[in-house]
Amino acid sequence: MTEERPAYPSLENSSVRRWTPQTFGRDSTATESADDDSFNHEWPACWEAATSLLKWRKPHDRIVDEENAPFYRWFVGGRLNAAENCIDRHLEKRKNQVALRWEGKRGERRTYTYYDLYREVSAVEAALRELGVEADDVVTIYLPKLPELPIAMLACARIGAVHNVVFAGFAPDALVKRMQHVDSSALVTCDGSIREETAIDQKRKADTALASLEESLPTIVVDRLGASHGTHLGANQYDYDDLVETHAGADVTPVSRKSTDPLFHIHTSGTTGDQQRMTHATGGYLAGVAWTARTVFDLSLGTTIWCTADIGWITGHSYAVYGPLLSGATAVLVEGSLRYPDRHRPWKLIERNGVEIFYTTPGVIRTFMKWGESFPSSYDLSSLRLLGTVGEPIGPDTWEWYYTHVGEERYPIVDTWWQTETGCVLISVRPGIDESKPDSVGPPLPGIEIQVVDEDGRELPPGEPGYLTIDRPWPSMLAPLEGDRYWVLAEYWQAFSDPRADSWRYFTGDRAVVDDDGYVTILGRDDDVISIGNRRLGTAELEAAITTVDGVTEAAVVAKSTGGETTLCVFATLEQEQRDQNAVGDAIADAVAKHVGEFARPTSVVFTPELPETYSGKTMYRLLERVINDRSLTNSDALRNPEILGELATIWNRE
Ligand code: WTA
Numbered sequence: 001m002t003e004e005r006p007a008y009p010s011l012e013n014s015s016v017r018r019w020t021p022q023t024f025g026r027d028s029t030a031t032e033s034a035d036d037d038s039f040n041h042e043w044p045a046c047w048e049a050a051t052s053l054l055k056w057r058k059p060h061d062r063i064v065d066e067e068n069a070p071f072y073r074w075f076v077g078g079r080l081n082a083a084e085n086c087i088d089r090h091l092e093k094r095k096n097q098v099a100l101r102w103e104g105k106r107g108e109r110r111t112y113t114y115y116d117l118y119r120e121v122s123a124v125e126a127a128l129r130e131l132g133v134e135a136d137d138v139v140t141i142y143l144p145k146l147p148e149l150p151i152a153m154l155a156c157a158r159i160g161a162v163h164n165v166v167f168a169g170f171a172p173d174a175l176v177k178r179m180q181h182v183d184s185s186a187l188v189t190c191d192g193s194i195r196e197e198t199a200i201d202q203k204r205k206a207d208t209a210l211a212s213l214e215e216s217l218p219t220i221v222v223d224r225l226g227a228s229h230g231t232h233l234g235a236n237q238y239d240y241d242d243l244v245e246t247h248a249g250a251d252v253t254p255v256s257r258k259s260t261d262p263l264f265h266i267h268t269s270g271t272t273g274d275q276q277r278m279t280h281a282t283g284g285y286l287a288g289v290a291w292t293a294r295t296v297f298d299l300s301l302g303t304t305i306w307c308t309a310d311i312g313w314i315t316g317h318s319y320a321v322y323g324p325l326l327s328g329a330t331a332v333l334v335e336g337s338l339r340y341p342d343r344h345r346p347w348k349l350i351e352r353n354g355v356e357i358f359y360t361t362p363g364v365i366r367t368f369m370k371w372g373e374s375f376p377s378s379y380d381l382s383s384l385r386l387l388g389t390v391g392e393p394i395g396p397d398t399w400e401w402y403y404t405h406v407g408e409e410r411y412p413i414v415d416t417w418w419q420t421e422t423g424c425v426l427i428s429v430r431p432g433i434d435e436s437k438p439d440s441v442g443p444p445l446p447g448i449e450i451q452v453v454d455e456d457g458r459e460l461p462p463g464e465p466g467y468l469t470i471d472r473p474w475p476s477m478l479a480p481l482e483g484d485r486y487w488v489l490a491e492y493w494q495a496f497s498d499p500r501a502d503s504w505r506y507f508t509g510d511r512a513v514v515d516d517d518g519y520v521t522i523l524g525r526d527d528d529v530i531s532i533g534n535r536r537l538g539t540a541e542l543e544a545a546i547t548t549v550d551g552v553t554e555a556a557v558v559a560k561s562t563g564g565e566t567t568l569c570v571f572a573t574l575e576q577e578q579r580d581q582n583a584v585g586d587a588i589a590d591a592v593a594k595h596v597g598e599f600a601r602p603t604s605v606v607f608t609p610e611l612p613e614t615y616s617g618k619t620m621y622r623l624l625e626r627v628i629n630d631r632s633l634t635n636s637d638a639l640r641n642p643e644i645l646g647e648l649a650t651i652w653n654r655e
Helices: 036-041 045-051 082-094 114-130 148-159 172-180 202-211 240-246 282-295 314-326 345-353 362-371 396-406 486-494 539-546 581-595 621-628 644-654
Strands: 062-065 073-076 098-103 109-113 138-141 162-165 186-190 193-195 198-200 219-222 237-239 262-269 275-281 304-307 330-334 357-360 386-389 413-415 450-453 466-470 506-514 520-525 529-532 535-538 552-562 565-574 604-607
Touching: 036 045, 045 062, 045 282, 073 282, 082 114, 082 148, 082 282, 082 314, 098 114, 098 345, 109 114, 114 148, 114 219, 114 240, 138 148, 138 172, 148 162, 148 186, 148 262, 148 314, 172 202, 172 581, 186 202, 202 219, 219 240, 237 240, 262 282, 262 314, 275 282, 282 314, 304 314, 304 345, 314 330, 330 345, 362 396, 362 565, 386 396, 396 413, 450 506, 520 529, 529 539, 529 552, 535 539, 539 552, 539 565, 539 581, 552 581, 552 621, 565 581, 581 604, 604 644, 621 644
Parallel strands: 098 330, 138 162, 138 186, 162 262, 186 219, 219 237, 304 330, 304 357, 357 386, 386 413, 565 604
Antiparallel strands: 062 073, 098 109, 193 198, 262 275, 450 466, 466 506, 506 520, 529 535, 552 565
């Protein structure tokens, strides 16, 4: 799989700042007494500790069921409802506590207490029922970061319907695929959204998608833009506010769901390259998220957390919605860009909302670095006590900047490693318990077993880079659905020929190295997936969009990091080289924006006579990454057409 060994940071020699955990007073009590060895030793019984953070209608009979291995089913026999756990359970003691604080792009602010949430979620639930939505039906939610997004998710959960949130930036084509994939029977969207000064017609994108479906789907339309944007509701389309008004005061008992029943679908890019649907089951997912909300983010009653991720990605599901609400905390939701109206926005938001826990991506932090420390230092950030990062390697420089200028050299940083498939964080330091090292995500959490292995699946010693695997199932692992076309996912388990024939192993698709203390450093992806912040894009989906352009025969997409920002770069081959390359380049960028979404528009397009390929015809992305990131170009034995390398470097440098 690898054509060469990547450079990796040496943990021993770097100027590692070991952060002392004593400075962090934990609010939650989840792990203080956890003795990691005995926790690990008692697997799977150790996970009872996570179930005790939830309210069950019926306790489970078995912790884990191996019948459908490699998929394990968790807390079998147990019954619960996700929305009841996020809302109803808080009503008796803290109904007037703030559950959500929302800040809109135009400076609007809205606050919802747990009781407000209960009322609005119940009304939307009643409306969905009236529109024919029942348990196990799938509802697609295509909304920007508005309070109505988590409200719609929770309304689905009350009914036992399965939500399928699609990132609002996706184009109609991408939305259609993600709706058809899950046989969606209803849609929740909005009239439009605002990007900086421009109104984006979300409804038109949704209508285009709806028109290409065979059946007419009931559609609920949230009014985001108000009277300024006249939206026409067609047949089978309903105004959100009207529905909420009609169903005000509805009070329907949340449906009791099996622990193994699906809670949501989410699409991501996986080992097969193209976008894939993942499913998370109710009990295991919620247990994993509630557990990590405590152990990693120290969330407890009333804690204020701002997770900057869009809710269309797993990070938003787990730590902007479910984690905070399960913990009785306050979630800050922020619509729009952190740079608009100006660079003061993020710091004002932290100060104004008394944010205690701030969770973002290295890309965002690098943007902050570029703007300079004068921005954070002009605000009172003393409400903060814990910082988090996720999505790509942060690197020691960015870590230090975050620690010094946002964390005031006092607050711990949790660099959390996880994936859509894992549902919750699996590798991270625990604040107040473990030491941090700036170039490492930390040790696996208690109960999680990992290895770094070579191509043959053999465990590598500390210091040797290889492939990261998870070697024991965990509660919030991706779930199987009965009768589903889940064979695709079996690939996850077939990626290696495992010498230990009867052992269980999940291949993450990431390269990593472990140090002598068992701390993991993530080196990046090893498959045809580009991870940018919280957006995981399959090169196959992007390349399929590019080859729709007339005259383009082949394409490869790679990520480029410049000045801390990651952008997409396309290498393409043409039928006839003499074609007007500028025009084709523009058409390629437009095709990606049209089929995938404006957010994925590539910033550069390079034409080449051939793409570097292995003998088996696989594009060597790692070489292309080296070309564009100006690293040294080393030849590789696996390359079928080595002569292309020099040519590529010349073409790139000319650009
Ligand atoms: C990458 C997002 C380095 C990794 C939660 C993984 C990371 C992919 C980290 C999952 C981290 C996630 N350091 N890389 N702390 N966290 N990644 O499914 O390549 O959108 O496989 O889930 O992001 O992306 P996904």
